[in-house]
Amino acid sequence: MATAVLVVLAGVAAxxxxxxxxxxxxxxxxxxxxSYPSRRWGPNMVYDAKDGYVLMFSGxxxxxxxxxxxxxRWTNLDIAAAPPARAHAGIAYDAADGYVxxxxxxxxxxxxxxxxxxxxxxxxxVTATAGPAPPPMVAMGMSYDAADGYxxxxGGLTATHKTLNATWEFAGGKWINVTATVGPAPMGRFAEGxAYDAADGYVLMxxxxxxxxxxxxxxxxxxxxxxxxxxxxLSSLSAPGPRWFVGLTYxxxxxxxxxxxxxxxxxxxxxxxxxxxxxTFQGGVWTNVTNPSDTPSHRFAEGxVDDPAGNNxxxxxxxxxxxxxxxxxxxxxxxxxGVWTNVTxxx
Numbered sequence: 048m049a050t051a052v053l054v055v056l057a058g059v060a061a062x063x064x065x066x067x068x069x070x071x072x073x074x075x076x077x078x079x080x081x082s083y084p085s086r087r088w089g090p091n092m093v094y095d096a097k098d099g100y101v102l103m104f105s106g107x108x109x110x111x112x113x114x115x116x117x118x119x120r121w122t123n124l125d126i127a128a129a130p131p132a133r134a135h136a137g138i139a140y141d142a143a144d145g146y147v148x149x150x151x152x153x154x155x156x157x158x159x160x161x162x163x164x165x166x167x168x169x170x171x172x173v174t175a176t177a178g179p180a181p182p183p184m185v186a187m188g189m190s191y192d193a194a195d196g197y198x199x200x201x202g203g204l205t206a207t208h209k210t211l212n213a214t215w216e217f218a219g220g221k222w223i224n225v226t227a228t229v230g231p232a233p234m235g236r237f238a239e240g241x242a243y244d245a246a247d248g249y250v251l252m253x254x255x256x257x258x259x260x261x262x263x264x265x266x267x268x269x270x271x272x273x274x275x276x277x278x279x280x281l282s283s284l285s286a287p288g289p290r291w292f293v294g295l296t297y298x299x300x301x302x303x304x305x306x307x308x309x310x311x312x313x314x315x316x317x318x319x320x321x322x323x324x325x326x327t328f329q330g331g332v333w334t335n336v337t338n339p340s341d342t343p344s345h346r347f348a349e350g351x352v353d354d355p356a357g358n359n360x361x362x363x364x365x366x367x368x369x370x371x372x373x374x375x376x377x378x379x380x381x382x383x384x385g386v387w388t389n390v391t392x393x394x
Contacts, residue, residue, distance in 0.1 A: 088366035089134030092350035137189030158206040188241025210235035240295025249274035294351030304328035321368035359383035
């Protein structure tokens with residue numbers, strides 16, 4: 048029987064921005080439907096270039112099921128030897144080594160810092176050989192840096208509810224803490240957007256939530272690039288504004304970074320303000336491209352990932368902003384050539 052568990056992701060007591068989240072039904076059993084993923088937020092999604100499909104692992108109510116999305120359809124891969132169920136992990140495809148890397152996340156009354164590799168339908172726990180790893184954390188930014196040839200991890204929220212500003216690299220199966228060499232780093236944060244901008248040739252980071260003392264507004268709206276092992280802050284004059292738990296990915300078909308929604312206020316409320324807007328980042332400029340007639344409904348912490356095989360961006364699930372604990376979503380959308388399309392019925 049599925050057991051609902053409450054995982055406290057953040058106390059952040061000073062401002063009350065987060066008191067707790069309910070990661071609903073992080074059960075060991077498979078998702079409730081054999082042919083379509085169950086409702087969830089914080090799914091761990093990435094494009095697996097070696098296997099040629101979008102990979103989704105777990106999430107708030109997905110058990111420890113592994114799903115693929117290919118040719119417009121979801122498939123439960125039914126992998127028994129999978130990592131423990133979790134949400135808001137770091138996940139990226141390591142193009143240099145040819146496998147997906149999963150790190151950390153939260154589930155079943157604990158925060159993880161284990162490292163897993165996925166390739167060809169097989170999960171492998173490589174924690175013991177990955178060297179000294181980042182601490183247990185959740186909702187960090189993690190992306191492959193194609194220009195420099197390694198995975199970059201930044202920030203995250205620890206098990207003791209502290210935001211981090213450490214920078215890590217993962218290359219050749221090993222974690223390396225490079226915080227001391229990256230220059231003036233962004234302030235500590237979690238739930239930021241982080242993705243490799245292939246058009247501009249650097250890793251892009253936007254927003255997040257911080258517990259840095261002295262800031263009136265803990266929700267961030269800064270834009271940073273990571274290139275050549277160094278962080279540089281970019282102008283944010285045209286930026287989307289403060290937000291955290293944003294969806295951010297590179298849209299390879301259209302040639303720009305795509306941002307969708309996120310929470311744009313700091314307070315713990317009965318509901319959060321989520322603008323349901325869509326932005327692009329291209330050539331250093333943010334542009335609001337929202338079309339109210341086709342946009343997905345209000346949400347945050349959805350899965351958003353580039354799907355080169357499908358020639359579009361894929362969105363799945365998230366948490367409806369009108370109710371913090373309830374109303375997890377299970378709809379599937381694609382984004383291509385500036386248009387959102389709800390493909391739930393055919394996926």
